[in-house]
Amino acid sequence: MTSNTQAKLGHSLLKSIVDLRQQKGDISLEDLGAMFEEIAASFGAPTSATDRFMHQEIARLAKYIGDAKQEIFSIATNNNNEPAIIDASAHLDEVIKHTEEATNNIMDAVDAIQNAAAGVGGEKEQQIVDAAMRIYEACNFQDVTGQRIRKVIKLLDNIEERIEKLNELFGNEDEVAAANSNTKNGEISVQTDQKDLMNGPQLSGQASSQADIDALFASLGGKG
Amino acid sequence: MAVDKAMPILVVDDYNTMRRIVRNLLKQLGFDNTDEAADGTEALKKLKEKKFSLIVSDWNMEPMSGMDLLKLVRADEQLKSIPFIMITAESKPENVIAAKQAGVSNYIVKPFNAETLKTKMTSVIGEF
Numbered sequence: 068m069t070s071n072t073q074a075k076l077g078h079s080l081l082k083s084i085v086d087l088r089q090q091k092g093d094i095s096l097e098d099l100g101a102m103f104e105e106i107a108a109s110f111g112a113p114t115s116a117t118d119r120f121m122h123q124e125i126a127r128l129a130k131y132i133g134d135a136k137q138e139i140f141s142i143a144t145n146n147n148n149e150p151a152i153i154d155a156s157a158h159l160d161e162v163i164k165h166t167e168e169a170t171n172n173i174m175d176a177v178d179a180i181q182n183a184a185a186g187v188g189g190e191k192e193q194q195i196v197d198a199a200m201r202i203y204e205a206c207n208f209q210d211v212t213g214q215r216i217r218k219v220i221k222l223l224d225n226i227e228e229r230i231e232k233l234n235e236l237f238g239n240e241d242e243v244a245a246a247n248s249n250t251k252n253g254e255i256s257v258q259t260d261q262k263d264l265m266n267g268p269q270l271s272g273q274a275s276s277q278a279d280i281d282a283l284f285a286s287l288g289g290k291g
Numbered sequence: 292m293a294v295d296k297a298m299p300i301l302v303v304d305d306y307n308t309m310r311r312i313v314r315n316l317l318k319q320l321g322f323d324n325t326d327e328a329a330d331g332t333e334a335l336k337k338l339k340e341k342k343f344s345l346i347v348s349d350w351n352m353e354p355m356s357g358m359d360l361l362k363l364v365r366a367d368e369q370l371k372s373i374p375f376i377m378i379t380a381e382s383k384p385e386n387v388i389a390a391k392q393a394g395v396s397n398y399i400v401k402p403f404n405a406e407t408l409k410t411k412m413t414s415v416i417g418e419f
Contacts, residue, residue: 170308174315196319200405203315207402210309214351214380264358264389265351268380268401275382277400277407283384284398287391290414 122234129230132223159220163213170209177202214267294419296321298344303327303334303360304378305352313347313378316405320412321419331355335363338370345416350379350386358393365394374415378403 083102091098177199184195268274275283281291302313302325310327317325326341328334330352338346346364350357357377364370374396379386382400390398397411413419 167306167308171311174308174311200316200319203312203319204402204404206308206312210304210306211380211401213306264381264383264386265356266381266383267351269382275384275387275400277403280382280387280398280400283387284391287388289391289395289397291410 125230125233129227129234132227132230159216162216166209166212170206174203174206211268218267294417295344296419297324298322298416299342300325300345300347301328301334301337301343303329303331303346303348303352303357305329305349309349313408316408317347319405320409331357331360331363334360338364338373343373345412346373346375348375348377350377350381350390358390361390361393361395376411376415378408 080102087098087102181196181199184192186192187195285291300317300322302310302317304310304313304327307329310329314325314327317323326337326343328337331348332355334346334348335355337343346360348357348360357379361375361377364373364375371394375394376397376399377390377395378399378401380401387398396415399407399411
């Protein structure tokens with residue numbers, strides 16, 4: 068890439084980011100992706116070896132994501148009757164289904180223990196009831212795990228979609244076709260979430276604790 | 292006034308496992324008269340058919356989210372005064388603010404424990 072092109076790119080990027088922030092406040096991954104597409108579209112076909120290298124790298128990145136997904140989806144289960152799963156959403160649903168089954172099995176066992184313990188009386192029975200409640204509380208994991216997985220899959224799908232669009236803009240169709248000739252057989256559905264507030268569970272270091280939520284809620288006039 | 296532990300409570304969540312967990316924890320707290328719905332649409336239908344004294348709902352559900360359900364409940368003359376507790380993984384401040392502005396009675400983040408559920412219920416329906 069020439070220094071003029073670099074300067075032009077840098078200027079475009081900075082201006083676009085500033086405009087976007089003024090417009091929207093927070094900038095999401097989707098916003099950045101759309102911005103890069105717009106900028107990429109303003110450049111012509113690759114003229115230098117560096118530009119051609121960049122285009123090839125993007126094509127390789129697209130293939131890498133496709134291969135990684137194929138690897139994840141090919142992880143076998145013990146059930147030989149399950150059809151091969153190549154769709155991201157379907158695979159995700161299988162994961163959720165299996166963890167849900169396992170969680171329900173755990174809770175069935177806890178119920179059985181509680182029923183067997185009924186009538187034991189005294190401190191022993193209370194200890195068993197308390198332990199049973201802790202197991203039920205721990206089973207919260209299944210819901211939160213499912214939401215985290217959905218979030219990761221959605222992020223990967225968004226990245227892949229942006230890479231594909233960049234490849235189209237750069238006219239990389241031949242290179243992409245060559246790189247992906249044995250990668251995917253089905254469409255990976257990309258769900259665009261229009262509801263800005265539905266983000267799912269946050270990372271441990273970033274999530275608000277119940278105490279943080281309570282303080283904010285109280286400041287809004289809520290009762291603790 | 293003493294809390295009637297036979298009060299009917301509607302538990303709304305798209306995960307069957309989570310509905311079971313919440314109902315079980317409510318049972319441990321002494322509330323055994325619970326019903327459930329898998330999303331806001333089903334919940335609204337049940338709310339129209341039967342009287343409930345408390346709604347405990349998730350946020351992220353399809354086709355109708357817990358937030359949409361909350362707004363519809365608060366907009367309905369017959370349902371608007373039913374206490375509504377949101378139990379959700381959405382923990383950003385803007386979520387809490389949006390829910391409070393929509394009229395939520397209290398807000399619990401997942402994962403949660405029975406102690407938190409009891410505290411939040413107490414603040415909404417009274418000591419039990």
